C-alpha cells in the first residue's frame with residue numbers, strides 16, 4: 079500500500095488528487111493537506127473584486143467532495159518536509175494548532191504562491207495601502223474599497239484608479255489586465271466612466287507582454303502583436319499606461335516607482351490594485367540530520383526545483399529547458415505542480431536599472447497549466463506505484479494559455495478581449511519565427527470571449543468537485 083500526500087488544494091493539487099483516486103486501487107491512501115476548508119475558483123475573483131459575483135459562487139467545501147471520493151482531508155499548513163525520513167510536519171488551521179507528522183511514500187507540493195507583499199513596502203490590503211485580488215479574502219476587501227470609490231464618484235468626485243503590478247519581479251499581469259477591463263466596463267455601465275482616470279502600471283517590457291514575451295497572432299492578413307492589440311484597446315477605453323516600471327513603495331494614496339532608465343517618480347491614486355511578487359510558499363526542507371536543506375531543493379524565489387534546465391542566462395534558455403515530469407532530481411518521490419515548481423527563468427526579457435533594481439516580468443504558471451501539471455504528476459506517481467518509470471511528460475512549451483479580459487459577464491451583451499497563446503512558453507526550435515504556433519494564437523474582442531470566460535467558471539467548478547464525467551472536461 080502506498081501513501082500519497084498532496085500539499086495544497088488549488089487547481090494543481092485538486093486535479094492531482096482526483097486523478098490519483100481515479101487511477102489507483104482503493105488500498106492506496108491519498109491525503110490532501112490544505113489550510114482552508116474551501117476550494118476557490120481564483121479566475122472569477124476579478125468579478126468578486128468589483129461586486130459582480132458573490133464570493134460563495136467561487137467556492138465549495140473540500141471535505142465532503144474529498145470524502146465522497148475516498149480522499150482524506152487535513153485542514154492544516156505544511157510547515158516542514160523531511161525528505162530523508164519521508165514525512166511532512168503540519169500545523170492544523172482549525173483553531174487547534176495541532177502539530178502532526180504525516181508520513182508519505184510520494185509527495186506532491188502544489189502549494190501555489192506565497193504572496194510576497196512584504197517585498198514592497200506599504201503594498202497590500204492587510205498591512206499596506208493597496209488592494210489585491212489574489213485570494214478570496216483580498217478580493218472581498220478590494221470589492222468593498224472599489225464600491226466606496228464608486229460611491230464617491232456618484233457624489234460627483236473625480237477619482238484616480240491604478241491597476242497593475244506592485245513589484246519589479248511580479249507575474250500574473252493577466253489577472254490585473256482582466257481587473258482593469260472589468261473596472262472600465264463596470265464604470266461605463268454605471269455611467270461614471272468620465273469621473274475616473276484609469277491607469278495601468280506594470281513591470282512588463284512592453285504593453286501586452288503579460289510575462290510571456292508578448293503574443294503574435296495572424297489578424298486580417300497581417301501579423302499583430304499583443305502590444306498593438308492592447309494599445310488600441312487602452313486608447314479606445316481611455317486607459318493611461320506606464321510599463322517598464324517597478325513599484326518600489328506604496329504610501330496612502332501614492333505609489334512610488336522606478337523605471338527602466340532608473341528614474342524615480344510617483345503616481346497618486348484613490349484606489350489601487352497591485353499584484354505582489356509571487357514566491358514559493360515558506361515550507362522548510364529538512365534532512366535526516368535536522369539541517370535546513372531548502373536552498374538545495376528550491377530556487378532563490380522558494381520554488382521547488384524539478385527536472386528543468388536551470389542556471390542558464392535568459393538568452394540561452396531553450397524550450398527543452400522547461401520541466402516536463404515535475405519530479406525532484408534529488409528525491410524521486412517528490413513532485414512539484416502548478417505555481418510551486420521552479421521555471422528555468424523568465425520568458426520576458428529581464429532588465430536591471432542603473433540603481434540595481436530588477437524589473438522583470440517573471441514567468442506565469444497559469445490555471446490551465448496548473449491543472450495539466452496536476453494530472454501529469456498524478457499519472458507519474460501512479461506509474462511509480464505500479465513499478466514503471468514515470469512516463470508522462472508535458473512542458474509549458476506544449477500547453478495552451480488564455481487570458482480572457484472580460485468586459486462584463488452577461489451572456490447577452492458581455493464582451494471580452496481574448497488573448498490565446500500556444501504554447502505558453504515559446505519554443506523557437508519548433509516555431510522558429512515567433513516561438514509559438516500562429517495558427518492557434520489569437521487576439522480578439524467580442525461576445526464569444528464573455529461566453530468562454532463564464533463557461534470556464536462553470537465547467538472547472540464542476541470538474542474540481544469531481545462530479546460525474548469530471549475527467550472528460552479537459553484541464
Ligand SMILES: Cc1cc2nc3c(=O)[nH]c(=O)nc-3n(C[C@H](O)[C@H](O)[C@H](O)COP(=O)(O)OP(=O)(O)OC[C@H]3O[C@@H](n4cnc5c(N)ncnc54)[C@H](O)[C@@H]3O)c2cc1C
Nearest residue numbers: 086088089090120121156189190253416417444445446448
Ligand atoms: C485574479 C486571478 C485571475 C486569474 N485568472 C486566470 C485565468 O483566467 N486563466 C488562467 O489560466 N489562470 C488564471 N489565473 C492564475 C491561476 O489562478 C493560477 O495559475 C492557479 O490558481 C495556480 O494553481 P495552483 O494549484 O498552482 O495554486 P493555487 O491555486 O494558489 O493553490 C495552492 C493551494 O495551496 C494551499 N497552500 C498554500 N500554502 C500551503 C501550505 N503551507 N500547506 C498546504 N497548503 C498550502 C493554498 O491555500 C491553495 O489552496 C488567475 C490568477 C488570479 C490571481
